[in-house]
Amino acid sequence: MLGFFMRRLGDVIPTFFGVTILVFLMIHLIPSDPIQMMAGERGVDPERYAELQKEYGFDQPLVVQYFNYLGGVLQGDLGKSFVTKRPVIEEFATLFPATIELSVMGILFAVIIGLPLGVIAAIYRGKWLDHLTMSVSLTGYSMPIFWWALLLIMFFSTTLGWTPVSGRLSVFYYIEPTTGFMLIDTLMSDEKGAFISALSHLILPTIALGTIPMAVIARMTRSSMLEVLGEEYIRVARAKGLSPMRVIMVHALRNALIPVITVIGLQVGVLFAGAILTETIFSWPGIGKWIVEALNRRDYPTIQGGILMIAFVVMGVNLLVDLMYGVINPRIRYKR
Amino acid sequence: MTSQNTPSTAPEDAIDETMGKPPSPFMETWNYFRKNRGAYVGLIVIAIILFVAAFADVISPYDPILQDRTAFLKPPIWMDGADPRYILGTDAVGRDILSRLIHGAQLSVSIGVFVVIASMIAGIMLGVTAGYFRGWIEVGIMRLMDTMLALPSLIMAMAIVAILGPGLENAMLAIAIVQLPHYVRLSRASVVTELNKEYVIASQIAGAGHMRQMFINILPNCMAPLIVQGTLGISSAILDAAALGFLGLGAQPPLPEWGTMLAEAREFVGSAWWVITFPGLCILVTVLAFNLMGDGLRDALDPKMKR
Amino acid sequence: MALLEVKNLTVEFGSEDKPFRAVDSVSYSVDRGEVLGIVGESGSGKSVSSLAIMGLIDFPGRVTADSLTFDGQDLLTMAPSKRRAITGKDIAMIFQDPMSALNPCFTVEAQIMEALKVHEGGSKKQRRERTLDLINQVGIPDPKSRMTAYPHQLSGGMSQRVVIAMAIACQPRLLIADEPTTALDVTIQAQIIDLLLKLQEDSDMGLLLITHDLALVSEAANRIQVMYAGQLFESGPADSIFTAPRHPYTQALLEALPERSVGRDRLSTIPGVVPGQYDRPKGCLLAPRCRYANDHCVASQPEVTDFNGRDVRCFYPLDDQGLPTGQTNSQNVGETV
Numbered sequence: 014m015l016g017f018f019m020r021r022l023g024d025v026i027p028t029f030f031g032v033t034i035l036v037f038l039m040i041h042l043i044p045s046d047p048i049q050m051m052a053g054e055r056g057v058d059p060e061r062y063a064e065l066q067k068e069y070g071f072d073q074p075l076v077v078q079y080f081n082y083l084g085g086v087l088q089g090d091l092g093k094s095f096v097t098k099r100p101v102i103e104e105f106a107t108l109f110p111a112t113i114e115l116s117v118m119g120i121l122f123a124v125i126i127g128l129p130l131g132v133i134a135a136i137y138r139g140k141w142l143d144h145l146t147m148s149v150s151l152t153g154y155s156m157p158i159f160w161w162a163l164l165l166i167m168f169f170s171t172t173l174g175w176t177p178v179s180g181r182l183s184v185f186y187y188i189e190p191t192t193g194f195m196l197i198d199t200l201m202s203d204e205k206g207a208f209i210s211a212l213s214h215l216i217l218p219t220i221a222l223g224t225i226p227m228a229v230i231a232r233m234t235r236s237s238m239l240e241v242l243g244e245e246y247i248r249v250a251r252a253k254g255l256s257p258m259r260v261i262m263v264h265a266l267r268n269a270l271i272p273v274i275t276v277i278g279l280q281v282g283v284l285f286a287g288a289i290l291t292e293t294i295f296s297w298p299g300i301g302k303w304i305v306e307a308l309n310r311r312d313y314p315t316i317q318g319g320i321l322m323i324a325f326v327v328m329g330v331n332l333l334v335d336l337m338y339g340v341i342n343p344r345i346r347y348k349r
Numbered sequence: 350m351t352s353q354n355t356p357s358t359a360p361e362d363a364i365d366e367t368m369g370k371p372p373s374p375f376m377e378t379w380n381y382f383r384k385n386r387g388a389y390v391g392l393i394v395i396a397i398i399l400f401v402a403a404f405a406d407v408i409s410p411y412d413p414i415l416q417d418r419t420a421f422l423k424p425p426i427w428m429d430g431a432d433p434r435y436i437l438g439t440d441a442v443g444r445d446i447l448s449r450l451i452h453g454a455q456l457s458v459s460i461g462v463f464v465v466i467a468s469m470i471a472g473i474m475l476g477v478t479a480g481y482f483r484g485w486i487e488v489g490i491m492r493l494m495d496t497m498l499a500l501p502s503l504i505m506a507m508a509i510v511a512i513l514g515p516g517l518e519n520a521m522l523a524i525a526i527v528q529l530p531h532y533v534r535l536s537r538a539s540v541v542t543e544l545n546k547e548y549v550i551a552s553q554i555a556g557a558g559h560m561r562q563m564f565i566n567i568l569p570n571c572m573a574p575l576i577v578q579g580t581l582g583i584s585s586a587i588l589d590a591a592a593l594g595f596l597g598l599g600a601q602p603p604l605p606e607w608g609t610m611l612a613e614a615r616e617f618v619g620s621a622w623w624v625i626t627f628p629g630l631c632i633l634v635t636v637l638a639f640n641l642m643g644d645g646l647r648d649a650l651d652p653k654m655k656r
Numbered sequence: 657m658a659l660l661e662v663k664n665l666t667v668e669f670g671s672e673d674k675p676f677r678a679v680d681s682v683s684y685s686v687d688r689g690e691v692l693g694i695v696g697e698s699g700s701g702k703s704v705s706s707l708a709i710m711g712l713i714d715f716p717g718r719v720t721a722d723s724l725t726f727d728g729q730d731l732l733t734m735a736p737s738k739r740r741a742i743t744g745k746d747i748a749m750i751f752q753d754p755m756s757a758l759n760p761c762f763t764v765e766a767q768i769m770e771a772l773k774v775h776e777g778g779s780k781k782q783r784r785e786r787t788l789d790l791i792n793q794v795g796i797p798d799p800k801s802r803m804t805a806y807p808h809q810l811s812g813g814m815s816q817r818v819v820i821a822m823a824i825a826c827q828p829r830l831l832i833a834d835e836p837t838t839a840l841d842v843t844i845q846a847q848i849i850d851l852l853l854k855l856q857e858d859s860d861m862g863l864l865l866i867t868h869d870l871a872l873v874s875e876a877a878n879r880i881q882v883m884y885a886g887q888l889f890e891s892g893p894a895d896s897i898f899t900a901p902r903h904p905y906t907q908a909l910l911e912a913l914p915e916r917s918v919g920r921d922r923l924s925t926i927p928g929v930v931p932g933q934y935d936r937p938k939g940c941l942l943a944p945r946c947r948y949a950n951d952h953c954v955a956s957q958p959e960v961t962d963f964n965g966r967d968v969r970c971f972y973p974l975d976d977q978g979l980p981t982g983q984t985n986s987q988n989v990g991e992t993v
Contacts, residue, residue: 024495031496042512151387151644155637157588159595160611160629163618167626171619245756252710252751253771253822254744256737267761286503290592294615304504305596308511320508324500 021335025328030083032324036317037082041075043313091318096310101318105300109322110193111181112299115222115291116284118215122223123230124277130227131234131273136261138239146231153228158287162221162294169217176217179296183210222291226280233276237269244268271338278334282327381649388645394638402455409448410436413605417443422621438623440614446623449605450631456606457635460521460590461583468525469579472532477563479533480540491537494530502527506589510598517590517606520599524589528582535578539571573650580646584639591632607632658685659862660709660747660830663722667701667708667886670716676933678704678717680886686862688829691853693877693894694866695909699930701886702866703752706832709864710749711739726830745775748823750852752835754815758807764791764818765803771825790821795851813844817851824855830862831855837872849876870909874898882906885930885941892966902966902973904946904980940971948972948980 048057048065057065066072070081085092091101127150134146170178181195182188186207188198196215199207241247242265250264251257285301292301300319307315382388401408423432423439431438437446475494479487497505509523543549544567552566593599594608602609607628614624663683668675679701686692696702708719711731724731726747731739751757759767765787772783784803791799794817807815816836823831833852837845853876856863865876873880874894881891882905890903901907910916911924928945931937939956943949952971963973972980 027492028495028499031492032499035496036508039508039512044514148387151640152633152637155584155588155633155640157591157595157608157611157629157632157636159592159608160625160632163611163615163625164629167618167622245751245753246759248707248712249749249751249757249819249822250759250770251712252744252749253774254740254742255770255774256740259774264759268759282501286501289503289507290595293596304507308507308596308598311511313511316508316511320500320504323504327501328499 017339018336021332025332028328029325032321032328033083033086034079036321036324037079039317039320040313086321091321092314094307094315095312096307096315101315102322104303104315105318105322107193108298108300108303110190111195111297112285112288112292112301114194114196115215115218115297115299116281116288118219119222119284119287120226120277120280122219123226123280126223127227127230128234128273130231132238132261132266132269134231134235135238135242135269143235147235150228150231153224154232156224156228158221158224159290159294161224162217162291165217165221166294177210177214179294181211181214181297182207183214186210218291218295218297221294222284222287225283225287226277229276229280229283230273234269234273237272238265241265241269275334275338278331278337281330285323285327378649382645385645385648387641388649391638391641391645394634395642398454398458398635398638401451402458405451405455409445409451410434411445411448413444413449413452414603415444415448417445419443422617422624424621425623437627438621440610440624441617441621444603446627449610450607450627452605453607453610453628453631454635456517456600456604457587457590457632460517460524461587461639464521464525464528464586464590465579465582467521468528468582469532469575471525472529473536473568473575475529476533476536477540477568480537480544481559481563481567487537490533494533497527498530502585503589503592506593507596507598510593515598515601517600517604520590520593523593524586527589528586531578531582532575535574536568536571539574540567543567543570577643577647577650580639580643584636584643587632587639588636659688659727660686660864661723661725662705662709663724665705665708665719665721665724667704667713668718668720670933675718678886679708682883682886682888684881684888684891686830686864688862689856689860690879691856691863691865691877693873693880694864694883695868695870695873695880696883697868697930699885699932700883702883703834704886705883706749706834706864706866709832710743710747711736741775744771745826746828747830747832748826748828749832750816750819750823750834750836753839754812754819755807755839757819758810758815760807763804763806764810768818768822768825771822775826786825787821790825791818793824793855794818794821795847796821812840813848816840816844816848820848820851820855824859827859828861830864832864832866834866835868836865837869838867845872852876870913871915882909885936887941887969888960888967889942889970890966890968896966900974900976901978902963902968903970904948904972904974905942907974907978908945908947940969948983950983 048062048069048071063072070078073081089102091105093100094104097104130146130150134143134150137143166178169176177183182199186199186204188195188202188204188207191198191201195211196208199211242261247260247265250260255264288299289301289305291297292299293305296302300323304316304319304323306312307319382392417439420432420435420439420443422441423435423443424430425438426433426436428438435445435447437450439445440449475490479490500508506520506523506527509526510519513519513522540563549562549566553562557566590599591606591608591611594606595612597612600606600609602613610628611625614621614628617624662685664681665679665683666677666681667679668677670676682701682705684692684694694702694705704713707713708721709724709731713719719732721732726742729742731742734742758764765784768787768790769780769783772778772786776783778786787803788799791802796802796814796817802810802814807818810818816839820836831852836852837848840848849872852863852865855861865873867873877894879892880894880897882889882897882903884905890897890901890906892902897906898910901910905926908924908926912926914923917923926945931941931944937943937954940946940949940953940958943953946953958969958971960967960969961973962968972983975981
C-alpha cells in the first residue's frame with residue numbers, strides 16, 4: 014500500500030511543478046506589461062514604474078522570479094490582488110467554502126440521481142426505459158449549463174416563484190460566518206427559517222451544477238453494471254436462488270461501483286469549470302465568480318492564484334480517489 | 350455455376366449466404382453505424398446544421414446585425430403582440446433572432462471544425478513524435494500534457510484567453526490548446542502499440558525512413574480512435590466556445606455567436622423567454638448531435654472501445 | 657419417478673425466424689444417488705442445457721420442453737419465486753471457472769452464508785457454524801482463517817472447494833457440475849472429482865456431471881450421454897458405452913483418448929470442429945467429420961433410435977466390432993481419418 018501511495022505521489026509531483034511553471038509564465042506571456050496594465054488608462058511615471066517593478070520583482074531574471082514565486086507558493090503566499098490589495102490566499106480562503114458547499118451538493122445530486130438511472134438502464138437494457146434514461150443522460154451531458162441555469166431560473170424563479178434567483182441567503186437574515194458553509198452556519202444560528210432560506214438558495218445552482226456529472230455517472234454506471242452483469246459470479250449468485258433484486262443490488266452494484274467511484278472523482282474538475290458558470294449566473298459568492306471578476310478586471314495575481322489553487326484541489330482530489338480505489342479494490346494496488 | 354437453377358440442393362448455397370464477399374471496411378463501419386438509431390439521427394441533424402451554416406446568407410431572412418428600431422423584443426409569431434415579419438421574434442435592439450441563430454450556426458460549426466482540425470494536427474504531430482522517438486522527447490511532451498490535463502478545460506481556456514485577450518480567434522486558439530492533450534495521448538498510445546507490430550519492423554528492415562514510418566505506415570492504423578475523439582471534440586469545442594462567449598471572453602457583440610447572444614439576453618430572464626430559449630436550444634441540439642454521432646462512431650469503428 | 661426428468665428440451669437463441677438451436681430436443685433423467693455424465697466437445701450445448709435446468713437462460717434465449725420436472729414439479733410453468741426457492745436449495749450448480757465464480761467483493765464466509773440465509777434462515781450464529789462445517793467438509797485446511805479470506809487470496813483449487821461448499825450448503829438433492837475441473841491444475845482435478853463423488857455418495861444426491869473429459873466420466877458416472885452440436889448422439893450405461901460404442905462419434909472420441917494411443921506414433925484426432933450457428937450441415941450434423949458418412953448421411957438427418965437397448969442417433973449404428981451396420985459396400989464411404 015505504501016509503495017502504491019509513493020508511486021502515485023511520484024506521478025503527481027512533476028505535475029505540481031508543471032502547473033506552477035505554467036501559471037507563473039502566464040503573467041509573462043501577456044502581450045503588454047503587467048505594471049502598465051495595473052496602472053490602466055492613467056499610466057505610470059517612470060520613477061513609480063521602477064519602484065513597482067522592484068516591488069513585484071519583475072526586474073530579476075525569469076528563473077530567479079520563478080523560484081521566488083515557487084518559494085512563495087510553498088509557503089502559502091500567492092501574491093496580492095492588484096485590485097483589493099489583499100493577499101490572494103486570504104480571499105481564496107474566504108470564498109472557497111461557498112464553492113465547496115455548492116460542489117458537494119452538486120455531486121450529491123449527481124450521485125443520487127445518476128446512480129439509480131444507470132442501474133435502471135442496465136437492468137432494462139435495450140428496452141424503452143433504457144433508451145429513455147440514456148437519452149436523458151446524453152442530453153444532460155450535452156447541456157450548456159449556463160443556458161440550463163437560465164432556464165431553471167426562468168421556470169422556477171420568475172414564472173413559478175418557488176426559488177430565489179440569486180445569492181446564498183435571503184437579505185432578511187444575517188448570519189455571522191463561522192464555518193463558511195451556509196447550511197451549517199444557519200443551522201447553528203438562532204435565526205428561524207434561515208436554514209430553509211439557505212437551502213432554497215442552493216436548489217437551482219445544485220441542479221445546474223450537478224447535471225453534467227449526473228449524466229456522466231449515469232452512463233458510467235450503466236456500462237459498468239452491464240459489464241458486471243455478464244460476469245460468472247452473477248450467474249452463480251442467481252444459481253443460489255437469490256431474488257433478482259438482491260443479485261443486482263448486492264452482487265452487481267457493489268462491483269460496478271468501483272469504476273464509478275473513479276469517475277465521480279474525475280468530476281471534480283468538471284465541477285469547478287461548472288462552478289465558474291453557475292456562480293456567475295446565480296451571483297454565488299464563490300471562487301468561480303471571483304475568478305471571472307478577476308479576469309474582467311485583469312487582476313493577474315488573483316487569476317494566477319485562483320487557477321493554481323483549483324489545479325491543486327483537482328490534483329489532490331484525484332490523488333485521493335486513486336488511493337481510495339486502491340483501498341476498495343485490493344487487487345489494483347499492485348498493477349500499473 | 351448452375352447453382353442458381355437448383356438452389357435447394359446445393360450445399361454451397363448455404364455457405365455463399367453466410368460467407369459471401371467480406372464487406373469493405375467503410376461499408377462494415379457504415380452498417381454498424383446505421384443500426385445505431387441515435388447516431389443516425391445525430392448524423393441527419395448535423396447534415397441539416399451544416400446545410401444551414403453553408404447557406405446562411407441565402408436562408409436567413411435578414412442581416413443578423415441589422416437593427417429594427419420599430420421592433421424591440423418582439424415575441425415569436427405564435428404569441429400575442431408578435432411582429433409577423435420576425436418568426437422567432439427580435440432581441441432587445443430589434444435584430445431578427447432567426448437570422449442571428451442561422452448565422453450563429455455558421456460560426457459554431459466553423460469554430461468546432463477549425464478548432465478540432467488545428468488541435469488534431471498539432472496533437473498528432475506531438476503524439477506521434479513522442480511515441481515514435483520515446484526517450485526525453487516523450488517524457489517532456491507527456492509531462493506537459495499531464496500538466497495541462499490537471500486543469501479543468503474551461504478554466505485553462507479562460508487562462509489562455511486572459512493572456513491573449515478576449516475575442517473569437519483567441520477563444521478558438523485557447524480551446525484548440527486545451528483539447529491538445531487528448532489527441533497527443535491517443536496518438537502516442539496507438540503509436541506505441543503499433544510500433545511493436547511485425548509490419549512496422551518489416552518495413553523498417555525494408556529501409557523505410559522515420560517520416561514514412563511515422564505518417565504513412567503507422568498513423569493510418571491509429572486513425573479510428575482519433576476520428577471518434579475528433580467528433581466528440583467538435584461538440585466540446587462548440588460548448589466551450591459558447592461558454593467563453595457567455596462569459597464575455599469569446600466572440601464579441603454584435604457577432605451572432607450563440608453563447609454571446611445568451612450573455613446579451615441574460616437580463617431578460619424574467620421578461621422575454623424567447624431571447625434566452627432559442628440560442629441555448631441551438632447549442633444543445635448541435636452538441637447533442639455531435640455527441641450522438643461520436644458515440645455511434647466509437648461503437649461502429651471499434652467494438653472493443655464500447656463501454 | 658426420477659428426480660429430474662427432461663423431455664425434448666430445446667434452447668434457442670437469435671431471432672424467431674432464424675433461430676440458432678444450442679440445444680435440440682434433448683431428453684434425459686437423473687435419479688437420486690445416480691451420476692449421469694454428459695460428454696461433448698465445446699459448443700455441444702451441454703452447458704446450455706444445464707443452465708436451462710437452473711432457469712438461468714436469459715432473454716433472448718428461449719427454453720422449451722415437453723416436460724422439465726424436478727421431483728414431479730414442473731419447473732417451466734412454476735412461478736419464478738417458487739422456482740427460486742428450489743434453485744440453490746434442492747438443485748445446485750457448480751461452474752467451470754472457480755476464479756470467476758466467486759464475487760471479488762465478498763468474503764468466502766459471506767458468500768457461503770448467503771444461500772443459507774435465503775433458503776434456511778436461522779440465526780447468524782447457526783449459519784456461521786454450518787459454514788465452518790461446510791468448509792471443513794470440502795477439505796479446506798485452516799477453515800477458521802479461510803472464512804474471512806477474499807476470493808483473490810485463494811488458489812484455483814481452494815476456490816473450487818469454496819464453490820462446492822456454496823453449492824452443497826443447503827443439502828441439494830441434485831447437483832449439476834459443469835466442467836468442475838477444467839480450469840484446474842491436473843494434480844487438483846482428481847481431488848475435486850473424488851470430493852464431489854464422496855459428497856454425492858454420502859448424501860445420496862443425484863449428480864449431473866458435465867465434461868468433455870471421457871476418461872473422467874468413465875470412472876465417475878453410472879450412465880453417460882454423448883452430445884454433439886446440441887443433439888443427443890448416444891446414451892447408455894457407462895461401462896457398455898466404453899466397451900462397445902454404438903455411435904461413430906463416441907468411437908472417435910474414445911480413440912482420441914491418449915491412453916488408447918499407446919504404442920502408436922501419434923494421437924488419434926477428430927478432424928474439424930463442432931458446427932456453429934452458420935455452418936450447420938443439412939444432414940447428419942456429424943457428416944462432415946464422420947469417417948463412415950455417405951450421401952444419405954449428408955442429405956438427411958437421423959433420428960434417435962433404440963439399438964440393442966441404447967439410444968443412438970445414427971443411420972448406421974456400430975456393431976460390437978466397431979463397424980457400421982446396414983451400410984452396403986457399394987455406397988461411397990468417405991475415409992477421413
